[in-house]
Amino acid sequence: MNALERLESMCANAVERAFAAAFPSALEPVQIARKLVAACEAGGPNGRGGRRFVVRMSSADFARFEPDRAYLERQWSAMLTRLVERSGRPERAPDVRAESDPQVPTGTVAIAVESLPEPAQLALRLRKGIPPNARMPLDRRTVVGRDAACDFTIVDARVSRRHLEIQPDGATFRFRDLGSSNGTLLNGVRAEAGELGLGDVIAVGDSELCVEADEA
Numbered sequence: 001m002n003a004l005e006r007l008e009s010m011c012a013n014a015v016e017r018a019f020a021a022a023f024p025s026a027l028e029p030v031q032i033a034r035k036l037v038a039a040c041e042a043g044g045p046n047g048r049g050g051r052r053f054v055v056r057m058s059s060a061d062f063a064r065f066e067p068d069r070a071y072l073e074r075q076w077s078a079m080l081t082r083l084v085e086r087s088g089r090p091e092r093a094p095d096v097r098a099e100s101d102p103q104v105p106t107g108t109v110a111i112a113v114e115s116l117p118e119p120a121q122l123a124l125r126l127r128k129g130i131p132p133n134a135r136m137p138l139d140r141r142t143v144v145g146r147d148a149a150c151d152f153t154i155v156d157a158r159v160s161r162r163h164l165e166i167q168p169d170g171a172t173f174r175f176r177d178l179g180s181s182n183g184t185l186l187n188g189v190r191a192e193a194g195e196l197g198l199g200d201v202i203a204v205g206d207s208e209l210c211v212e213a214d215e216a
Contacts, residue, residue: 027061027107029072033079039111040080040094050092050199050213053080054099054112061107062100069098085127085210092116092199092213122173122198123214124166129207130155137214138173138196142166144204145178158182158205166196173211175202 036053055076057065065072073096080094095116104110124142126134136142136152144152147161154163160180167174176193177184185203186194196202202209 050116052095052114056101056110058106121214127210156205156207
């Protein structure tokens with residue numbers, strides 16, 4: 001965002017806050033969703049641990065949302081996760097939390113973006129392909145392929161029987177293509193080998209694997 005865009009954004013926010021203070025109206029989840037999408041697409045802090053989006057609203061609005069807050073946070077988080085996945089960016093699934101802030105006028109909302117710490121344990125998840133959302137911790141050498149004898153089996157005719165392996169390397173993990181027929185893409189770029197981190201996406205055949213936090 002250049003200086004002119006930042007100035008326009010500041011002016012628009014100032015007008016919105018003033019209007020909300022003069023003419024308070026009911027804040028709706030869809031309004032918050034639109035602001036979350038804008039904040040996500042604008043970038044902002046994004047370490048290897050991913051991002052948390054904090055939705056700050058007035059005490060009155062927060063009290064109105066409180067009975068459904070946990071459900072709304074899950075829905076907003078899922079929405080941003082889909083947005084990030086469609087963008088192809090290597091990023092951990094975003095987290096959304098709502099908070100009460102007496103400084104925010106009724107009828108409006110402020111979005112703060114925070115960097116999250118990198119998790120101690122990672123997992124591998126099949127985000128596109130069969131079996132859907134198959135998942136396993138990354139805690140040892142893992143062979144990925146079409147063969148049922150692989151540690152992580154993918155049902156995909158364009159995936160080789162033994163397509164790639166992932167190997168611990170100190171505090172990180174490295175992958176190596178095992179001479180597959182159709183190759184391996186790391187975050188959209190063809191690669192024979194490379195280092196893996198939180199949010200990275202590996203494409204094999206018509207399937208996609210992502211590296212995510214192992215919350216367990």
